[in-house]
Amino acid sequence: MARRAAELRAAGHDIVDLTLGEPDFAAPSHVADAAIEAARGPLGYTPSNGMPALRGAARQAVARNRGLDYADAEVAVGCGAKQVIFNAFLTTIEPGDEVIIPAPYWASYPDMVRLCGGRPVIIPCPMVEGFRLSPSALAAAVTPRTRWVVLNAPGNPSGTLYDYAQMTALAEVLRLHPHVLVMSDEIYAPIRYAAEPYVSIAAVAIDLRDRILLVDGVSKAYAMTGWRVGWGFGPQALIARITAVEGQNCTQTATLSQIAAIAALDGPQDVLAERNTVYRERRDAGVAVLAGSSALTVPVPEGAFYLFPRLNGSADDVAVADRLLEAGVATVPGSAFGAPGHLRLSFATGTASLEEGCRRIVAALGEQACPAPSFWPFYPLSA
Numbered sequence: 566m567a568r569r570a571a572e573l574r575a576a577g578h579d580i581v582d583l584t585l586g587e588p589d590f591a592a593p594s595h596v597a598d599a600a601i602e603a604a605r606g607p608l609g610y611t612p613s614n615g616m617p618a619l620r621g622a623a624r625q626a627v628a629r630n631r632g633l634d635y636a637d638a639e640v641a642v643g644c645g646a647k648q649v650i651f652n653a654f655l656t657t658i659e660p661g662d663e664v665i666i667p668a669p670y671w672a673s674y675p676d677m678v679r680l681c682g683g684r685p686v687i688i689p690c691p692m693v694e695g696f697r698l699s700p701s702a703l704a705a706a707v708t709p710r711t712r713w714v715v716l717n718a719p720g721n722p723s724g725t726l727y728d729y730a731q732m733t734a735l736a737e738v739l740r741l742h743p744h745v746l747v748m749s750d751e752i753y754a755p756i757r758y759a760a761e762p763y764v765s766i767a768a769v770a771i772d773l774r775d776r777i778l779l780v781d782g783v784s785k786a787y788a789m790t791g792w793r794v795g796w797g798f799g800p801q802a803l804i805a806r807i808t809a810v811e812g813q814n815c816t817q818t819a820t821l822s823q824i825a826a827i828a829a830l831d832g833p834q835d836v837l838a839e840r841n842t843v844y845r846e847r848r849d850a851g852v853a854v855l856a857g858s859s860a861l862t863v864p865v866p867e868g869a870f871y872l873f874p875r876l877n878g879s880a881d882d883v884a885v886a887d888r889l890l891e892a893g894v895a896t897v898p899g900s901a902f903g904a905p906g907h908l909r910l911s912f913a914t915g916t917a918s919l920e921e922g923c924r925r926i927v928a929a930l931g932e933q934a935c936p937a938p939s940f941w942p943f944y945p946l947s948a
């Protein structure tokens with residue numbers, strides 16, 4: 566949808582693009598300064614698990630944000646959180662192994678699992694249950710072939726968080742299945758809209774620590790998606806294997822990017838709260854406009870920067886997203902995230918453009934619940 570939106574724009578159409586999964590901010594200015602300075606000097610190879618200073622900065626950050634203490638041998642840096650997750654799957658999944666993925670999910674998880682020879686086991690987590698994985702659904706999905714369960718909070722696309730009790734209940738189930746590893750993708754953790762402290766399964770279930778890979782990075786929090794720096798904290802043996810894959814794959818993430826990430830982690834952190842305030846205002850502005858359509862139910866996300874409204878009735882989200890593109894607003898159908906009947910709208914975009922995009926959605930969907938898919942023909946855009 567992002568590509569189609571860009572093509573239409575290039576052809577002169579007025580399209581508001583709400584598809585993007587990355588902040589519209591620049592990296593903090595002290596990050597750019599550190600990178601510019603470093604670029605003037607030699608930039609050689611670093612260890613495959615990252616520069617010692619970056620591993621140290623990441624360890625300090627997780628101690629600061631989650632109260633977790635990891636040793637140096639328990640952290641590995643990669644080219645974004647994505648590569649850390651991929652490396653972990655690659656080094657642990659045997660053909661036919663199952664990976665439990667709650668839906669809605671970040672679209673990459675199932676594809677990564679398949680690429681590594683595994684079988685994604687998707688558990689639908691409906692809006693009425695807050696898009697959360699329930700302990701009973703988790704228990705029912707575990708088999709002897711289960712290798713991993715993926716947890717992602719705040720979730721992309723749902724923005725959902727787990728509170729202490731909910732996370733504890735999931736940990737109880739996991740205790741019964743010692744062969745299951747936990748991929749805790751916490752990349753959006755700093756982008757939250759409530760005052761409560763962040764609940765990581767690694768902090769809630771200290772006894773499960775040797776089975777948890779906690780994944781984090783600078784992409785979302787510090788608006789550094791293109792720098793490609795992420796890391797994982799986990800048991801030493803798993804971290805060693807992730808590092809071995811990294812070493813024979815791309816050697817390391819770019820040295821310049823690692824230096825920039827150190828500046829982000831060690832520098833002033835006010836930028837996180839400042840940007841959360843902006844995201845929150847945008848979230849509320851988007852929700853307020855979308856509330857004008859009875860065709861939508863709009864949950865208010867607790868974190869990340871996506872709205873994930875439900876199309877009331879039995880609407881086909883792919884057809885509706887096509888129709889909305891004709892109406893001048895690009896969204897991503899929920900089917901892409903394993904949740905048909907929803908749309909994902911990114912509010913990592915300017916407030917005026919977000920509000921305009923939401924107005925177009927309300928105008929296009931009208932007051933009525935969306936009719937069934939067959940009533941949504943694709944009209945080619947007029948020139």
Ligand SMILES: Cc1ncc(COP(=O)(O)O)c(C=O)c1O
Pocket residue numbers: 586644645646647648671717720721750752782783784785790794795
């Ligand atoms: C849930 C989730 N995890 C991980 C990533 C990847 O992060 P990175 O850019 O650090 O690879 C994304 C990016 O969209 C994401 O949404």
